[in-house]
Amino acid sequence: MADNTNRWYFDFISPFAYLHWPKVRALMAEHAIVPVPILFAAVLDARGQKGPAEIPSKREFTYRHVLWQAREAGVPLRFPPRHPFNPLPALRLCIAAGASPASIDAIFDWIWARGNAADTAESLESVRESLGLPSGVTDSSEVKAMLRNCTEIALTAGVFGVPTLALGNSLFWGNDAHAFAVAALRDPALLEETEMRRVVQLPVGVQRS
DSSP states (O other): OTTOOOEEEEOTTOHHHHHHHHHHHHHTTTSOOEEEEOOHHHHHHHHTOOOGGGSHHHHHHHHHHHHHHHHHHTOOOOOOSSSSOOOHHHHHHHHHTTTOHHHHHHHHIIIIISOOOOSSTGGGHHHHHHTTOOTTGGGOHHHHHHHHHHHHHHHHHTOOSSSEEEETTEEEESGGGHHHHHHHHHOGGGGGSHHHHHHHTOOOOOOOO
16 A cells, blocks of 8 residues: 555454464564454455355365464364354454454454354354443444445455455465565565566466456
């Protein structure tokens, strides 16, 4: 984005976002990064893409891959009862809590560490109470509008998947791109190297209709 704000775009539907969050949280101790909850489904619609869970063979691979990544990282991961699920209640609860690190921690822990449902406001009641938010907060028109606005900001920035760490105008997609993002953050000249710049302008050789 033009203002060069560093942002982390995420949706609670993504187990990869769950795995990426502790790394981003640690990075926030040294760098200003704004967590931005967005609706992944709206991004997929805007980009004309299917989600990984919408392609049967990719769904199987993705679920196994994320379980393996969690095991390698020593992070507890238990899938919720259904996936994909409707993430709107969780996203709206996060927005209502100001997208604070504590709220992101609590919601990710509820869904992905403990394997609980999060597809209704009722299923998230204990999380809402722990965050000290009033009942019905996710029904607020202001909260709903803020989520739509966050998603529009992501689309304007060029986001095409979650999680995405946006360092100024540069997008780093996925948990497995974190090391690349950190390298670019520490050495901005990395992305200005000749070959890095050349591939950005590489001509398209063939395009599917």
